[in-house]
Structure formats: C-alpha cells, structure tokens
Amino acid sequence: MTTAINHGGLRLAGNKQRSTLKPSRLIAAPAQAVLPLDQHAGAPASPRVKVGDRVLRGQLIGQAEGEISASLHSSIAGRVRAIETRPVPYHRGSPSLCIVIDNDGSDSEVTGSLVDYRSLDPRALCEHIEAGGIVGLGGATFPTAPKLRRGQQAPDIQLILNGAECEPWISCDDMLMREQAQDILQGAVILCHALQAKRCTVVIEDDKPDAERAMRGALTKLNDERVAILSVPTIYPAGGENQVITAVTGMEVPSTGLPSDIGVLCLNVGTAAAIARWLDRGEPLIRRMVTVTGSGVNEAGNLDVWLGTSISDLIGESGGYAGSLARLLMGGSMMGLALPTDDLPVVKASNCLVAALPADLHPRGVEMPCIRCGNCSEACPALLLPQQLHWFAGSQDLGALEAHGLMDCIECGCCDYVCPSQIPLAQRFRDAKPALIERLTAREQAFLARERYESRDARIERIEAERQAKLAEKRKSMTARG
Amino acid sequence: MLIAILVMSAMGTVLAAALAGLQSSASRRERLLTERINQALPQTQCGRCTFTGCKPYAAAIARGEADINQCPPGGDATAQVLADMLGRQPKPVDPHFGIVRKQSRVAYIDEPACIGCTKCIQACPVDAIVGASKFMHTVIAAQCTGCELCVAPCPVDCIEMREIGDVQTPWRVLAS
Numbered sequence: 001m002t003t004a005i006n007h008g009g010l011r012l013a014g015n016k017q018r019s020t021l022k023p024s025r026l027i028a029a030p031a032q033a034v035l036p037l038d039q040h041a042g043a044p045a046s047p048r049v050k051v052g053d054r055v056l057r058g059q060l061i062g063q064a065e066g067e068i069s070a071s072l073h074s075s076i077a078g079r080v081r082a083i084e085t086r087p088v089p090y091h092r093g094s095p096s097l098c099i100v101i102d103n104d105g106s107d108s109e110v111t112g113s114l115v116d117y118r119s120l121d122p123r124a125l126c127e128h129i130e131a132g133g134i135v136g137l138g139g140a141t142f143p144t145a146p147k148l149r150r151g152q153q154a155p156d157i158q159l160i161l162n163g164a165e166c167e168p169w170i171s172c173d174d175m176l177m178r179e180q181a182q183d184i185l186q187g188a189v190i191l192c193h194a195l196q197a198k199r200c201t202v203v204i205e206d207d208k209p210d211a212e213r214a215m216r217g218a219l220t221k222l223n224d225e226r227v228a229i230l231s232v233p234t235i236y237p238a239g240g241e242n243q244v245i246t247a248v249t250g251m252e253v254p255s256t257g258l259p260s261d262i263g264v265l266c267l268n269v270g271t272a273a274a275i276a277r278w279l280d281r282g283e284p285l286i287r288r289m290v291t292v293t294g295s296g297v298n299e300a301g302n303l304d305v306w307l308g309t310s311i312s313d314l315i316g317e318s319g320g321y322a323g324s325l326a327r328l329l330m331g332g333s334m335m336g337l338a339l340p341t342d343d344l345p346v347v348k349a350s351n352c353l354v355a356a357l358p359a360d361l362h363p364r365g366v367e368m369p370c371i372r373c374g375n376c377s378e379a380c381p382a383l384l385l386p387q388q389l390h391w392f393a394g395s396q397d398l399g400a401l402e403a404h405g406l407m408d409c410i411e412c413g414c415c416d417y418v419c420p421s422q423i424p425l426a427q428r429f430r431d432a433k434p435a436l437i438e439r440l441t442a443r444e445q446a447f448l449a450r451e452r453y454e455s456r457d458a459r460i461e462r463i464e465a466e467r468q469a470k471l472a473e474k475r476k477s478m479t480a481r482g
Numbered sequence: 483m484l485i486a487i488l489v490m491s492a493m494g495t496v497l498a499a500a501l502a503g504l505q506s507s508a509s510r511r512e513r514l515l516t517e518r519i520n521q522a523l524p525q526t527q528c529g530r531c532t533f534t535g536c537k538p539y540a541a542a543i544a545r546g547e548a549d550i551n552q553c554p555p556g557g558d559a560t561a562q563v564l565a566d567m568l569g570r571q572p573k574p575v576d577p578h579f580g581i582v583r584k585q586s587r588v589a590y591i592d593e594p595a596c597i598g599c600t601k602c603i604q605a606c607p608v609d610a611i612v613g614a615s616k617f618m619h620t621v622i623a624a625q626c627t628g629c630e631l632c633v634a635p636c637p638v639d640c641i642e643m644r645e646i647g648d649v650q651t652p653w654r655v656l657a658s
Contacts, residue, residue, distance in 0.1 A: 442524075445627075446523075446524050446525040447525070448625070449525040449526070449527065449608045449625070449627050450520075450525040450536070452608040452609050452610075452625070453525065453527050453535060453536075453607050453608050455609075456607065456608070456609050
C-alpha cells in the first residue's frame, strides 16, 4: 500500500467515532447572519449591497477583487442590517469587515443559472466557478478559480481530491463522502473537464471504511475510468497537501514551487461537492458541513450549516455545553485555532468545532529549555530540523531560517506534540514566518526593480544610438547633395 | 647573439601572454564580485551612495573605490551582509549619505495638481510612473522603490513621499 508519509508523522487517537454515529442534519437558517468579506485567502471581496437592502438567499453580496479573491453570497433572505467590523474566528480575534443580515423568515432564494459543464470551455467554466464564490474547504480557503487557472497552464495535469482527513476530531469530509459521494464525484468530473485532466485520484485514509465504501459504490455507478480511489494508512498528517500528492505520485512538490510544477492539482472533496452543487443546482457556496464535537458538548455530530450562523447556535443545536471547557477550537486539536468566545460566525474555513475538556487536549506543561533530543526532527513530516529552526527563530536569524527551510513547514504541530520540553514549536514557526515572507517579498521586488532598471537603461541607450544613426544618415545625405 | 635575442623575445612573448591572462582573470573576478554585491543591494536605484545606481556602486565597492556603508535604503542590514561577504569590519550606514528609515515609503502624486510635464517619468529609474505629455501622471505604488528621484524635478511640487501601511503580501496566511 502507498504511504503518504515517508518520514515522521504521528499515530494519534482519531476521536471521530462520536461525531459520525448519526447522519448529518441541516440546521435552520439563523435569525442573523454575519458574513466577513475576507473569509478567504487573498484580497477581501468588496460589498455589493447597501445597509437596508433586501437580499435573497444565494444573492451576490460581495464581489471578488483582484486576482486572488472570492465572491460572497448571502446565506439567508432578509435585510442588510449593517456593514461593519465584527470579530471573526481567524485573524487572532482582530475584527474584519462583515455584512450583517437580519433574517426575514421568507427563505426566498435566487439560484444561479444551471450549467451543463460540457457546454463550457475550460476557461469559461473557471469563470463560472469563480462566480460561485468557491474556495478550498479543507481549511485554507484558497480561492479555487485562480488555482484552476494555474493548473490549466500546466501540461498534462492530474487532479487529486483530498479525503484524507487526518486531523483528530474532524469528520466533516468523512460524513460528506458517506452522504454526498455522488456530488463529490460529479465535482471530480467537472474539475477534470476544467483542467482537461486525464486522471483524478480520490485519496481516503483507511480509518474511514464507510466513506470509502460509499465512494466506491458511487464510482461504480458513475463508471468513469479517469477517476480512481486510493486508500492510504492513517498517520497524521497524511492529509496535508504535500503528503497526499506524494502518496499519489511518489513525487515531492519542490520547496519553492507549487503542485502544478509537477503536474498535480489538489483540492478537498468538499470543494468538489460545492462545485457540483453550484453547477447542477445553482447554489453558491453558502453552507458547509461542520463537525461539532469534543467531550464538552452534549451531542456530537455533523451539521450542515448556513455560513454566518453564530457558533453559539451550533453549540445550542448540539445540546449545549457539558462541563466547563478548557478550550473551544476551530479546526482539529493539532492545527485548530483557539476561539476566545463562541459569539463568532461560521465561515468558509470552519470545518470543525471542538469544545474541549481538559482530558481532550494533549497535556502541556510549563515550557522548558530545549535539550536537543531530536524527537522533533524524527517526527517532522517535512524533513526539517525543528530544534534548529527553534534556535534561529529565537534569534530572528532570517537567513538561517530561510536556509533551514522554514517556508516548507506545514505547521502540523507534530514537533511540539513530541517535545519533552513542552516547547510550542509550531506556534513559534507560525510567528516567525511573516518576517521571513516580508524579506522574501522584498528580495523578489528588488529583483524586479533591477530588471526594470536594466531594461530602461538598455532602452535609453537604444534610443540614443538610433538618434545618432539618424543624425549620421542625415549628415551623409547632406554632404552628398552639397 | 642571435640565440640571446631569440630567447629574450620568446620569453617576452610568453610573459606578456601570461600577464594578459592574469589581468583578464582579475577583471573576471571583479565582474563576478560586482554581481554578488549588486545582488545584496536593495535595487532602489536612488543614487544616494553618490553613484548613478546600484550596479555602479557595486562595481565601485568591488574595485575598492567605495565603502560598504553608503546605502541608506539597505540600512545596517545590507552593510552587515556586505561586511560578511567581503570579510570587512561591519559598520553602520554613514549618515552623510542619508537617513535610514524603518518604514519604507513610496512616491505619491497629487493628481489634480499634476500638469503632465513628464519630468518625473523621465527621472524614475525603474519605470514606476505612468502618464503622457499633458495628461495626469500616477505612481504604480507596487513598483515604486521609494528613491525620491521624482520629487525634485516636479515643477509644481505635487509629489510627496508617503509611508506604506502594512506590506501587501500575495495572499495572507489565514492561520493566526
């Protein structure tokens, strides 16, 4: 069997059984939806509605701005109450500009045009996907259309759909594969058309036999020889983009490159399902599957949630809190973000909420000095040396951080999980990245400035030479005449 | 006698060739060093080092005609990199060449005041200003290196330097 992890990784307790006992259910539209305009990676969307406007479910309320951005649609029907800054569950609690909509209870909706993907050429299909506000639903929320555009430029690309949901607690992709396998595969076929790809592999971890069975069943019905299913062993972080790509192709994504450099494009299974819903039913990305779990909640399960619903509503749907929480996490227990409060909206990135009691969390004591045991480099799936990076991050030695591959860190947290000195390594690396990114950007800009300077010099020289040549010509003709 | 003349002239030819070879390898080494130094410079092309651009300054350092602390946009960090590269004692930027700024700045044209004279466009070393004769000009902020060379030539004094807020990275890292 192919392994996703050639080095490092951890075997962790999945904690996924409780949330997958019952089928998912669609929860009622909230009384008020809070929709941040920057809930995707890239430039924020710009508002297309005014305060007091009446909006329908599925109506465009934020337009994508710039190359990497995503549009936003209303998840409920009602009136725009405000366009103001509100706290959001990302950005470390700093507020973002949100469109706040009051539900009028009418549930009236507007659907996009139903599109047969075969009638569109890849470029037009890409534009249509962009109009649906589709972003990567694995957690990073990278807008899908620009990703596809980059993939279209690569020759002979293959598609990978990531269903290897490796992080503890999260089971929304598992549930989606069990219940909406047809949508996922329909999305796969649409994406194959958009990329003109000849191969598509759906990667599923072997701790999700029900999901795999459902997907295989749907695949038999679909009968498309381009699509295949690959089962990989359950090792955290087998579901990382790079790890999944290695499992399928046996190749590594270059350190400074993108998956398309080795002819691969990787998307989450949820993204594929969202694309199928948008094309076949005209429903833009206005709801998503969210796992609500943890020992601190009475009924764990998967909920189909309208975006903008308050997290406290989800907890209420799940029978409320049980016991006093140690932490409320968005995401899993390894890479999740700790939320300061539950009065925050569900966004496109919200795959899971863990209401964690102290027993749910990996015990963490007081940080002690590094003893250079090397456990972290044994555990690192990206083949880095976290103990060295830790050293250089402490002294802010950007040159050494770059040379030791800080940008290749996927922030999976394996290093601090195994650290006997309880050093929060992944957090340190996350904090160190912005300064290094700034430096790399400055270098890139200096390179471009130099190119422009040199081409300008060459241009001035050329113009001068042309002028001289013309002058000489003129002089010659004058002497010839004279 | 004849043998002596032949020997001496042969020796002369051989030694001249060796000397020429040595010289060309020295100039090659200087060229490579210039390139390496140039890569460490910030490419603002501002001329504050008293040379006409980053490359001429790099060449002057390579020839030993300029010191390593003449680049205010690069700041002490660049001086440090150059010191490491050349095996010299590090030193802070000489304030004689200009102030080292923490926050980088870009040129900003007060567009209603612009008369469209193209003088700033000609002054810009990195083609970061667009416009045409008798038409409004504007600075492409993302490409402006903050060299300030466009400020002085403006006849109506409508260009100023402004600090850029937070640096726009290609996409923000979502995780916090």
